[in-house]
Amino acid sequence: MKSFTKSECLNDLRRRILSTDLSPGHDLDESGLSEYYSMSRTPLREVLQRLQGEGYVVMSENRGAKVASMDxxxxxxxxxxxxxxxxxxxxxxxxxxxxxxxxxxxxxxxxxxxxxxxxxxxxxxxxxxxxxxxxxxxxxxxxxxxxxxxxxxxxxxxxxxxxxxxxxxxxxxxxxxxxxxxxxxxxxxxxxxxxxxxxxxxxxxxxxxxxxxxxxxxxxxxxxxxxxxxxxxx
Amino acid sequence: MKSFTKSECLNDLRRRILSTDLSPGHDLDESGLSEYYSMSRTPLREVLQRLQGEGYVVMSENRGAKVASMDxxxxxxxxxxxxxxxxxxxxxxxxxxxxxxxxxxxxxxxxxxxxxxxxxxxxxxxxxxxxxxxxxxxxxxxxxxxxxxxxxxxxxxxxxxxxxxxxxxxxxxxxxxxxxxxxxxxxxxxxxxxxxxxxxxxxxxxxxxxxxxxxxxxxxxxxxxxxxxxxxxx
DNA sequence: TGTATACATATTGTATACGATTGACGAGGC
DNA sequence: GCCTCGTCAATCGTATACAATATGTATACA
Structure with a gap:
């Protein structure tokens, strides 16, 4: 299994969201993603925070990240x-x-x-x-x-x-x-x-x-x- | 010393940056800030990531965060x-x-x-x-x-x-x-x-x-x- | 005297463990 | 039979320890 660097992970998530491989509103589980990209939750959370800043995902307290919806x-x-x-x-x-x-x-x-x-x-x-x-x-x-x-x-x-x-x-x-x-x-x-x-x-x-x-x-x-x-x- | 919650820390940093108490280009040291807000570096880093997303700070790999400059x-x-x-x-x-x-x-x-x-x-x-x-x-x-x-x-x-x-x-x-x-x-x-x-x-x-x-x-x-x-x- | 290199120090990045919160399911009471 | 409350599992949030990287400084050599 390939090991991802942080920016690769960032790009891959962007790509998957843009291609609707991760569809709007989809729930993003931290442990699942950290396993998928073979990195620990700490850097993965930072990736999610950045994606939130860029408008790809929305995060809510104690309830994790979702792909930004398109209502x-x-x-x-x-x-x-x-x-x-x-x-x-x-x-x-x-x-x-x-x-x-x-x-x-x-x-x-x-x-x-x-x-x-x-x-x-x-x-x-x-x-x-x-x-x-x-x-x-x-x-x-x-x-x-x-x-x-x-x-x-x-x-x-x-x-x-x-x-x-x-x-x-x-x-x-x-x-x-x-x-x-x-x-x-x-x-x-x-x-x-x-x-x-x-x-x-x-x-x-x-x-x-x-x-x-x-x-x-x-x-x-x-x-x-x-x-x-x-x-x-x- | 007051103990800050994460969103209080976020607001306070926004406030300090807007009031130029933290001047444009100012270097933001993680350990220093985490001590100041009496929280560990992990959540503080997430706060900085968010501030980056909002345009308050800029971050560069292995070189920490700076208050967004005004050149x-x-x-x-x-x-x-x-x-x-x-x-x-x-x-x-x-x-x-x-x-x-x-x-x-x-x-x-x-x-x-x-x-x-x-x-x-x-x-x-x-x-x-x-x-x-x-x-x-x-x-x-x-x-x-x-x-x-x-x-x-x-x-x-x-x-x-x-x-x-x-x-x-x-x-x-x-x-x-x-x-x-x-x-x-x-x-x-x-x-x-x-x-x-x-x-x-x-x-x-x-x-x-x-x-x-x-x-x-x-x-x-x-x-x-x-x-x-x-x-x-x- | 200038420059390069190696080491020391400081700071950032990551992993892991543990604590806190949420939501679901089921037992008990009304 | 329905509602309420409590426990449990799952997930998120935080602290701490350690690894990796960058920067400053001293020393050796040209």
Missing amino acids: INVLRTFFQTAPMVYANIARLACENRTPAELDDLKHAQMNFTKAVKSSDAAEAALANHKFHAIVGSMAANTYLMASLARLQIDHTRMSQTFYRPSAPDEAMLVLKAIEQHDAMIAAIEAGEGALVIDLTLQHWDLSRDRMERYVRPDPLPVDIISFKDQRDAI | INVLRTFFQTAPMVYANIARLACENRTPAELDDLKHAQMNFTKAVKSSDAAEAALANHKFHAIVGSMAANTYLMASLARLQIDHTRMSQTFYRPSAPDEAMLVLKAIEQHDAMIAAIEAGEGALVIDLTLQHWDLSRDRMERYVRPDPLPVDIISFKDQRDAI
């Missing part, structure tokens, strides 16, 4: 806040990007594309998460970064739960997202603030529409009777 | 971001406030006024912090709240360091701040979103001007020679 209020707030923060982050990224960060961003986009091509949904979601996190760090604004990080946690988890690989247009939407990323990279590199805001909002609309269509699908046919007759006729 | 980059970002977040928070507070929260807010304003009247600068700064934190919780937006909390930490600390009780107009400015708080309470209670945004931005301008005047005071007289003559003439 209806969270969703409402999310859709209300995300475009504003994303747009502002994008504008700032345009102003403050460094060459090294741009390289990172291109690399992240490569990984995202690769994951999409190999139809690995979870990996694609995580790569996408990383991409936008890099844009966030480009903005060099600790205050907005705190909002962004929390938005991203919920965004990535939603993308996972709202993903329908069977849907016919889903593949096309993801390809469009790749194109948008490329356009955003170019705009950031060129320092075109107004353009990158537009692109970011378009990117947001794409993602939002996809999630909305999952939550509010086309209604079932009202005319059940004729539907039944149709089947009987076969 | 020039932080200040720049602060002035860039604060008005937008404050305004958005205020608008949301207008929409989502509850009667209980309104009571809290009025109570906080009372405490603020009291502290100002008794010329207790540190207490006034903390009461002001609390006032705006309540407005934040009224907004009921976890994402923006993460930004707001961090902004407030730096804002409160700056107010403390940029405070000149000797300045002639300082007392008047604080009285104006009290009036603005009252107006904000009324606007939030009435649910007037546009108004509360205006008031919030005015409130911000007042605070910003005060800080700016501290950083960029009136320059010393260039004509040193005549100044010297003047003194000799006495």
Whole structure:
């Protein structure tokens, strides 16, 4: 069994929460996790405390840690806040990007594309998460970064739960997202603030529409009777 | 010697950091603090982890915790971001406030006024912090709240360091701040979103001007020679 | 005199043991 | 039969001991 270092444990838990392998609201048992990561409870508790600080988990006195939930209020707030923060982050990224960060961003986009091509949904979601996190760090604004990080946690988890690989247009939407990323990279590199805001909002609309269509699908046919007759006729 | 519970320790450290009793960049020694709060290092470390999550301290591997610094980059970002977040928070507070929260807010304003009247600068700064934190919780937006909390930490600390009780107009400015708080309470209670945004931005301008005047005071007289003559003439 | 290396000291990180709190189950009383 | 209270198991919280790491200082050598 592999032995984990503390930061590996931290990353692995982040990863498992983002991929909804650990689903929202899931109870996190300290002894269980400390055994899983083969470390004692003391450092594991510190990891949980940090995850709480980052918004991944919530802890309550004498009742342990839970994966942060995603109830209806969270969703409402999310859709209300995300475009504003994303747009502002994008504008700032345009102003403050460094060459090294741009390289990172291109690399992240490569990984995202690769994951999409190999139809690995979870990996694609995580790569996408990383991409936008890099844009966030480009903005060099600790205050907005705190909002962004929390938005991203919920965004990535939603993308996972709202993903329908069977849907016919889903593949096309993801390809469009790749194109948008490329356009955003170019705009950031060129320092075109107004353009990158537009692109970011378009990117947001794409993602939002996809999630909305999952939550509010086309209604079932009202005319059940004729539907039944149709089947009987076969 | 008083024995502290964990949450008391947390609050006390927050308070000491906000009041710059623990100045930005100050090194936090675990054994020292655990002795001061008469608890063992294990829970104290967890307190520090949480403070890190909230943005009060920064920790680095094998090198302990420091009070979050306020260098020039932080200040720049602060002035860039604060008005937008404050305004958005205020608008949301207008929409989502509850009667209980309104009571809290009025109570906080009372405490603020009291502290100002008794010329207790540190207490006034903390009461002001609390006032705006309540407005934040009224907004009921976890994402923006993460930004707001961090902004407030730096804002409160700056107010403390940029405070000149000797300045002639300082007392008047604080009285104006009290009036603005009252107006904000009324606007939030009435649910007037546009108004509360205006008031919030005015409130911000007042605070910003005060800080700016501290950083960029009136320059010393260039004509040193005549100044010297003047003194000799006495 | 400057620099490098090795040792000493201080501080942080981890494991383990024990104490405290919560929640569940069952016995007893109403 | 239902409610209440007490005991028990499980889990969380804290203290302490020890290991690992970093920093300061002294000494040797160039």
